[in-house]
Amino acid sequence: MSTEFRAVLDRIAAHAEAFREAAPSRPHSPQRSYEEMRAVFDAPTPERGAPMAEIIGELIAKAEPGLANMVGPRFFGWVIGGSAEAGVAADWLTSVWGQNTGNAFATPAACAIEEASAAWLLDLLDLPRTSSIGFVSGATIANFTCLAAARNEVLRRAGWDVEADGLFGAPEINVVLGEEAHSTVFSGLRYLGLGAKRVVSVPVDQNGRMRPGAFAQTIDKLSGPIIAIAQAGHINSGAFDPFEEIAETAHAKGAWLHIDGAFGLWARACPDRAHLARGLERADSWGVDGHKWLQTPYDSAYAIVRDAAAHRRAMLIAASYLPEGSVRHPADYTPELSRRGRGFATWATIRSLGREGIARMVSRHCELARRMAERLSAEPDVEVLNDVVLNQVAVRLGTTLDTETADALTQRTIARIQQDGVCFVGGAHWRGHQIIRVSVINGATSEADIDASAEAILTAWRAERGANA
Numbered sequence: 001m002s003t004e005f006r007a008v009l010d011r012i013a014a015h016a017e018a019f020r021e022a023a024p025s026r027p028h029s030p031q032r033s034y035e036e037m038r039a040v041f042d043a044p045t046p047e048r049g050a051p052m053a054e055i056i057g058e059l060i061a062k063a064e065p066g067l068a069n070m071v072g073p074r075f076f077g078w079v080i081g082g083s084a085e086a087g088v089a090a091d092w093l094t095s096v097w098g099q100n101t102g103n104a105f106a107t108p109a110a111c112a113i114e115e116a117s118a119a120w121l122l123d124l125l126d127l128p129r130t131s132s133i134g135f136v137s138g139a140t141i142a143n144f145t146c147l148a149a150a151r152n153e154v155l156r157r158a159g160w161d162v163e164a165d166g167l168f169g170a171p172e173i174n175v176v177l178g179e180e181a182h183s184t185v186f187s188g189l190r191y192l193g194l195g196a197k198r199v200v201s202v203p204v205d206q207n208g209r210m211r212p213g214a215f216a217q218t219i220d221k222l223s224g225p226i227i228a229i230a231q232a233g234h235i236n237s238g239a240f241d242p243f244e245e246i247a248e249t250a251h252a253k254g255a256w257l258h259i260d261g262a263f264g265l266w267a268r269a270c271p272d273r274a275h276l277a278r279g280l281e282r283a284d285s286w287g288v289d290g291h292k293w294l295q296t297p298y299d300s301a302y303a304i305v306r307d308a309a310a311h312r313r314a315m316l317i318a319a320s321y322l323p324e325g326s327v328r329h330p331a332d333y334t335p336e337l338s339r340r341g342r343g344f345a346t347w348a349t350i351r352s353l354g355r356e357g358i359a360r361m362v363s364r365h366c367e368l369a370r371r372m373a374e375r376l377s378a379e380p381d382v383e384v385l386n387d388v389v390l391n392q393v394a395v396r397l398g399t400t401l402d403t404e405t406a407d408a409l410t411q412r413t414i415a416r417i418q419q420d421g422v423c424f425v426g427g428a429h430w431r432g433h434q435i436i437r438v439s440v441i442n443g444a445t446s447e448a449d450i451d452a453s454a455e456a457i458l459t460a461w462r463a464e465r466g467a468n469a
């Protein structure tokens with residue numbers, strides 16, 4: 001190892017300490033725009049190498065002003081986690097160790113720790129213990145992987161080998177999902193040749209939950225292979241589809257039932273929220289993120305499939321130069337061959353929180369979301385649009401104003417909140433209104449953070465409303 005590298009490791013350790021220490025007091029929005037950051041990094045291709053200390057020093061100095069404070073305790077912008085400490089530490093080691101995690105004979109520790117973490121995940125999420133798990137980059141790819149297994153199996157049952165023969169000439173697959181399914185589910189369907197628009201969508205209620213009667217009616221009319229997709233944790237409301245009824249109907253029809261549970265699946269790890277996700281253990285596959293509610297650093301999600309053989313048939317990578325044998329090779333369960341070891345950060349994060357810590361964190365976030373909802377809806381013309389059952393709060397501003405004015409003021413309020421930097425929230429369009437979305441999902445968030453953020457949101461709103469009056 002070079003002495004230069006030793007010095008750089010010390011340098012980044014010091015920077016890491018300072019960066020994390022400052023997170024609670026840093027503005028939660030980036031202090032430079034994308035345009036400004038493009039200018040910062042714009043430079044000709046380097047002709048010659050440079051000393052590492054210089055490069056890393058320059059990287060820190062240049063990047064820092066353009067970093068979002070996503071690890072900060074008042075970041076509520078999207079449903080994303082806080083990259084918690086134990087996982088980050090293990091993630092550093094992952095890079096240091098440089099294990100290409102595809103083949104068990106090549107990288108035994110990296111592969112075994114995924115298997116051990118998979119057993120913990122199935123236990124914590126209370127899913128069938130013989131399910132297989134692919135460690136993937138995010139819930140988008142988790143959903144894709146699970147749907148690939150679904151496509152394989154529903155066609156296999158219809159006498160068609162999609163891995164060998166593709167989709168041309170195959171029996172048509174019906175895809176049924178809720179009207180408000182996450183956009184990335186449609187990405188998965190596109191990648192699989194199932195089409196984003198060639199789906200049957202089922203009407204949802206006020207909170208975005210599929211109506212079970214409508215689901216039954218829809219699926220009843222279909223013939224041939226069926227893949228049904230339900231959701232644990234609606235991105236605006238946090239709502240859960242009625243899984244017990246959906247699973248009953250889907251299985252009576254021989255459908256494969258997949259659950260997109262990117263963040264919501266973690267309700268199952270929390271005794272006082274588990275009732276929301278009752279019945280989803282009867283599904284055939286589940287996609288869930290580590291980098292959201294579990295707080296692992298990015299590049300962490302789990303594609304969980306009840307039928308391990310279907311999972312493997314869909315993802316198997318065979319090559320003469322890869323040692324096989326009868327053990328589990330991670331590359332046979334994910335779309336990638338070469339990749340980082342994703343088990344290290346998951347293992348460390350679960351070890352650091354424990355079953356109790358995960359349950360407590362999920363429960364606390366749900367209580368904090370309710371606290372936020374109470375604080376905001378105490379304002380006369382502010383309304384919380386969703387039932388706050390989980391960690392999501394969908395806020396409508398200007399209930400007495402016409403929609404166009406209210407929407408414009410809401411957008412300006414969001415910009416003002418972001419600029420002000422006390423907290424970070426984003427927006428969405430839902431149920432005919434521009435809303436503010438508050439996602440309480442960072443491990444570090446406290447009651448005081450909620451109160452300060454509610455105050456910052458209302459102050460910005462009053463300023464915009466007043467400016468408009």
Ligand SMILES: *Cc1c(COP(=O)(O)O)cnc(C)c1O
Pocket residue numbers: 079137138139140141182184185233234235260261262263289301
């Ligand atoms: C975030 C999210 C996804 C996509 O997950 P990534 O980790 O961003 O790929 C899918 N579904 C739902 C419900 C989500 O919240």
